[in-house]
Amino acid sequence: MGRDSLGEFEQLVLLACLQLGDDAYTVSIVDEIARRTGREASHSAVYVALRRLEDKGMVTSALGDSTPERGGRPKRFFHAEPQALPALQEARDTLLSMWEGLEGAGG
Amino acid sequence: MSRIRPPRLPRWARPRFPDDLLGDLEEGFVRRRTSGSGRISASIWYWTEIVRFLVRIPRLPSGDRGSSPGGLDMLRQDLKLAVRSLVRRPALSFVIVATLALAIGANTTIFSLVNSLFFGSVQVTEPDRVVEIYSSSERDANIGGFNGFLPFSYPNYEDLRDRTTTLDGVYAYTMWPVSIELGDTPERSQVMYVTGEYFDLLGVQAHRGRTFGPTDDDVEGGSPIAMVSHALWEERLGADPAAVGRTFRLNARSYTIVGVAPPGFRGTSTTIGTDIWVPISMVVDVPVWGPLWQNRSGRFFFLGARMAEGRGLDEVRADLESAWATLAEEFPRINGAAGVRLLPLLEARVSPNVREVLAGASGVLAAVVVALLMIACMNVANLLLARALGRGREMAIRTSVGAGRGRLVTQLLTESVVLFGVGGLSGLALALWGQNALTGLQPPSLFGATLHVETDMRVVAFTATITIGCGILFGLVPALRASGTDVSRQLREGDRNASGGRGHVLRNGLVAGQVCLSLVALVGAGLFLRALGEAGDLPLGFEPERLTLLSVDLGAQGYSEEEGRVFYRDAVERVSALPGVESVAVGSLRPLSFGPLRGVIGEDEDPEDPEAGHMVRRTLVTPGYLETLGTPLLRGRALEQGDDADTEPVAVVNERMADMFWPGQNPIGQRFRLRLPATDISVVGVMETTKQVSIGEDPAPEYVMAAEQVYSPTATFFVRAGPGVAGVSEQVRTELQTLDPSLPVFDVMPATALVRQATWNTRAITFLLGAFGLVGLALAAIGIYGVVSTSIRERTREIGLRMALGAEASKLVAVTVRGSLVVAGVGVLAGLVLAALLTRPLAPQLFGVAPTDALTYGSTAAILVAVAALSAYLPARRAARVDPTEALRAE
Numbered sequence: 001m002g003r004d005s006l007g008e009f010e011q012l013v014l015l016a017c018l019q020l021g022d023d024a025y026t027v028s029i030v031d032e033i034a035r036r037t038g039r040e041a042s043h044s045a046v047y048v049a050l051r052r053l054e055d056k057g058m059v060t061s062a063l064g065d066s067t068p069e070r071g072g073r074p075k076r077f078f079h080a081e082p083q084a085l086p087a088l089q090e091a092r093d094t095l096l097s098m099w100e101g102l103e104g105a106g107g
Numbered sequence: 108m109s110r111i112r113p114p115r116l117p118r119w120a121r122p123r124f125p126d127d128l129l130g131d132l133e134e135g136f137v138r139r140r141t142s143g144s145g146r147i148s149a150s151i152w153y154w155t156e157i158v159r160f161l162v163r164i165p166r167l168p169s170g171d172r173g174s175s176p177g178g179l180d181m182l183r184q185d186l187k188l189a190v191r192s193l194v195r196r197p198a199l200s201f202v203i204v205a206t207l208a209l210a211i212g213a214n215t216t217i218f219s220l221v222n223s224l225f226f227g228s229v230q231v232t233e234p235d236r237v238v239e240i241y242s243s244s245e246r247d248a249n250i251g252g253f254n255g256f257l258p259f260s261y262p263n264y265e266d267l268r269d270r271t272t273t274l275d276g277v278y279a280y281t282m283w284p285v286s287i288e289l290g291d292t293p294e295r296s297q298v299m300y301v302t303g304e305y306f307d308l309l310g311v312q313a314h315r316g317r318t319f320g321p322t323d324d325d326v327e328g329g330s331p332i333a334m335v336s337h338a339l340w341e342e343r344l345g346a347d348p349a350a351v352g353r354t355f356r357l358n359a360r361s362y363t364i365v366g367v368a369p370p371g372f373r374g375t376s377t378t379i380g381t382d383i384w385v386p387i388s389m390v391v392d393v394p395v396w397g398p399l400w401q402n403r404s405g406r407f408f409f410l411g412a413r414m415a416e417g418r419g420l421d422e423v424r425a426d427l428e429s430a431w432a433t434l435a436e437e438f439p440r441i442n443g444a445a446g447v448r449l450l451p452l453l454e455a456r457v458s459p460n461v462r463e464v465l466a467g468a469s470g471v472l473a474a475v476v477v478a479l480l481m482i483a484c485m486n487v488a489n490l491l492l493a494r495a496l497g498r499g500r501e502m503a504i505r506t507s508v509g510a511g512r513g514r515l516v517t518q519l520l521t522e523s524v525v526l527f528g529v530g531g532l533s534g535l536a537l538a539l540w541g542q543n544a545l546t547g548l549q550p551p552s553l554f555g556a557t558l559h560v561e562t563d564m565r566v567v568a569f570t571a572t573i574t575i576g577c578g579i580l581f582g583l584v585p586a587l588r589a590s591g592t593d594v595s596r597q598l599r600e601g602d603r604n605a606s607g608g609r610g611h612v613l614r615n616g617l618v619a620g621q622v623c624l625s626l627v628a629l630v631g632a633g634l635f636l637r638a639l640g641e642a643g644d645l646p647l648g649f650e651p652e653r654l655t656l657l658s659v660d661l662g663a664q665g666y667s668e669e670e671g672r673v674f675y676r677d678a679v680e681r682v683s684a685l686p687g688v689e690s691v692a693v694g695s696l697r698p699l700s701f702g703p704l705r706g707v708i709g710e711d712e713d714p715e716d717p718e719a720g721h722m723v724r725r726t727l728v729t730p731g732y733l734e735t736l737g738t739p740l741l742r743g744r745a746l747e748q749g750d751d752a753d754t755e756p757v758a759v760v761n762e763r764m765a766d767m768f769w770p771g772q773n774p775i776g777q778r779f780r781l782r783l784p785a786t787d788i789s790v791v792g793v794m795e796t797t798k799q800v801s802i803g804e805d806p807a808p809e810y811v812m813a814a815e816q817v818y819s820p821t822a823t824f825f826v827r828a829g830p831g832v833a834g835v836s837e838q839v840r841t842e843l844q845t846l847d848p849s850l851p852v853f854d855v856m857p858a859t860a861l862v863r864q865a866t867w868n869t870r871a872i873t874f875l876l877g878a879f880g881l882v883g884l885a886l887a888a889i890g891i892y893g894v895v896s897t898s899i900r901e902r903t904r905e906i907g908l909r910m911a912l913g914a915e916a917s918k919l920v921a922v923t924v925r926g927s928l929v930v931a932g933v934g935v936l937a938g939l940v941l942a943a944l945l946t947r948p949l950a951p952q953l954f955g956v957a958p959t960d961a962l963t964y965g966s967t968a969a970i971l972v973a974v975a976a977l978s979a980y981l982p983a984r985r986a987a988r989v990d991p992t993e994a995l996r997a998e
Contacts, residue, residue, distance in 0.1 A: 025131070026127075026128070026131040027131050027134050027135060027138075030135075042155075042156060042159050043128075043131050043132055043135050043156050044128070044132075044156045044157075044159040044160035044163060045159060045163065047128050047131060047160070048160070048163045048166055048167055051167055051168055052166065052167070052168060054168070055168035063127065066130065067134075068110070069133070069134055069137045069138075070130035070131075070133050070134045071110075071112070071113075071129070071130065071133045073126050073127065073129055073130030073133065074126065074127055074130060075127065075130060075131075076127035
């Protein structure tokens, strides 16, 4: 898999980021994934995935405000870049092309 | 309300975590706490996240991996350095690792043994609610090998069950040997007779088929069904699902297998196990006592119970005691002198009758292996110290280029933990091998059970803990010493004075400690060795040489009493006609083996008085029994051909019984009464007291009666071969099976093997203590050798100077050896004191050898001093041979 292709978990995180818009940070992304898929993602795993996506240029980040329940520590908000959507679509198409002819098999 | 805070991170980890992530984790933690999670579960979540992040750090883009080389990077660097420096000195590292592997392996082996015995799983649902109930009796507490935890009679069981209110139910069980036929040949096996509630109360469900139900034991002799263990099903029945429903012969009856027990379940004890369970009502088939199973005087059954939900041990005990009080009142003659006692199953899983012996032996072994570990650790600490001091210059250089003392200590500690880690892993491997060896030993005190020594998580955790703990503890001192050196002095003077005065004191102290602990282990081994010698000299009451034993169970074969008598007569006749056979006799019990005891009272005692009389062992024999066993007849006559069913019952009593019943009188012509079945018996002779169950036991009462007067369906043939005749056992077996080809002949062994079995514990402990003591001695010798040669190497210049000034080589050697002897002497003295304190509790296992036996102490001390002298002499002599000019130039 090339450096810019997206892993399954990265796709989940990136999609959650897109869904959340301006309110995307680790905790809200974990919640969003749980709400939509029922899957309990690890905060650390989501954080690491976000930093990798940032490295790949899929998202940008900026430090935001802090709340008391965070012990006075800032939130890092992530924002999906324009190339995120085509990359996600490409990943989906790749998968779908592999699925062709298998629909209904093993039902 | 104060703010909810997550757990604090250790300082080394903090630089690894970005602030924003810590914020995310704290937010997650706080949300868990406020939504009702407990502190512990929220903390577990938090730490899991921390670890997950640490593991994922390498997957972060390189710019995001934190600023300082903290945490894992530092550790990795230290590990790399540690491995490199250990590989650089392979011989030293090998010695250290081998030493540790031996010591840690020994500890792990013994720990896994203790773990399997005392903490082995019991495969019972909610085992903490299950208790075992025993009958107790002030008198006769220690007879019969029950150690004061006695069985109950069946009617007493039923009444206890019905009169208690704090229990879900009470079950009863007993074990008895039977003949079974699963294949073509009949074989001997222990069967457990259990009440219908047994499996339900224990919460044990059938792996196949069904377990017993409450109605399965309703009709006496009416339910020939059996459950088999998973192991038997797999090994003997080929794990065949159709085995349920199959029939097999058990004694003279055909039984149907109704179920297979779950894997691992062989009863509730780690020391008593079975492969076959049958309903308790079938116990009526057991020869001799079976028909009496419903008699209130017959104590044949052990009890267990499940405490009702929410009931505590004290409540249950009070309930049982009050129920028993009513039984003692109603049946004063039978129950008056007895009480009840209960043990939680988790304590009773090591049967109380062998618990003390096993606990004692385990305690000794544990003490020895811990001592061995200490010796090994001291040795390693010493070697590390010597090396660390030798590296003073390296440390000084590293300090001067900016490494803090903390860094140096951490790095040296890492080295020692790596050494211990490799030693620990090798030790674990050794232990796995040792466990197989232990499993192969199978102590004879395990009644029907197989000892499975296994490595579980507890064992691995134990090994990891001692390994890392000792690595840090014993690595810390050398690390602190080495890192605390004066930089400028070290760089200026090189290694010459690296080991200052304090270093010597420390190292000498470690050597003295080693000597001390090896002495303790060797004294222990010496004492047991002497005890073995004593055991060989103890009078057994019979002559084991040239005596062979073979057992049969005619009752199990369905012989009637008349057929049985005929068989014994014919068999004795045929066997005594064999060439090489000097004499032969039949006896119902084997010496040095468990056997039932019978209530016996004196002629003038009141049978209604429960306090009257004693529990006595009875052996039924054919004429010539005493002569064949070599048991001396002290007074009167032996049993003869004429003592049969038509004449008055007579007995030969042993000396102990004569002393108990007729102290100071002539026992010949006296009478005593067997309580059950009530029989008056006259004494015609007195024989020497034989050892009944163990070699170390106090003399116990016994009488022998003619088997023609009281029939015994189980019997052992005692065959004494003539001098120089080898191996009559096969001929005897052939003769017996000529009479009945389907008869299983079992437990065929020379009487000497019986005696060896009886000293198994002592021999095993002697062997282990001896082995550990010798390893300890070797380690101490290495320690002394190492210390002396290091200190000589450091003093090469001084020695050279002295020699140049005319000192004699021999004097130099003498001075060095004397110095080491002082150190060893301190260790020996401390060891003697420690040994005297530690061996005192062993007295009961030493067959009369005093725990402070001067010979053992003296000779062990002498050996240690000699080894110390030799270990110092060798390097000293080498040093004295050096050329003075050579030594001076070396600097």
